Amino acid sequence: MAKCVVCHCTDSDCSGCIKKTGEPCWWFGPDLCSACATSCKGASLWMPWAGFIADGRKSIETRVWKTKYRGPLLICSAQTFDSGWRDIASQPDAGLGDYHGAHRRGRALCVANLVNCRPMEKRDEDAAMVRFLNTDNQYSWELADVKPVTPFPIIGKQRLFKVNGSILRKAV
DSSP: OOBOTTTOOBSSOOHHHHHHHSSOOOEEETTEEHHHHTTSEEEEEEETHHHHHHTTSOOEEEESSOOOOOEEEEEEEEEEEOTTHHHHOSOTTSOOTTOSOGGGSSEEEEEEEEEEEEEOOGGGHHHHTSOOOOOTTOEEEEEEEEEEEEEEEOOOOSSEEEOOGGGOOOOO
């Protein structure tokens, strides 16, 4: 039986979703219902960074732009693998695990709660897994309550994007 990792609705009970949205939910991914998926924004990140967030090893994402958005964020892996990640990581021995595999690219990996966005500080290096550059355009996006989902194909976009059924890629 399918169960949403965010709201815990199931095939047989989506009363919480009906109460929240006024209609029954449907399965957006193997363990993510439409009510939870469409209530969040999405962000596409290169691997291995998206994988590090999904695995709980990276709790701060860094960007060169800030956002006022707070709330659930669907972390998606882009098709691109950052082969130079060790050169910029503050933890060069972090290990790749299974992050290089193409089977994990172009997929939704987890839902995280974006709780804060602020200028990056030196103390953020370990949680962000990148070096602090002391520039005016390096922002720390603080993530909490990361909930991995069974990876499913998705077409992401640059910047933050609204998650809806039309961006879901048909499974082959």
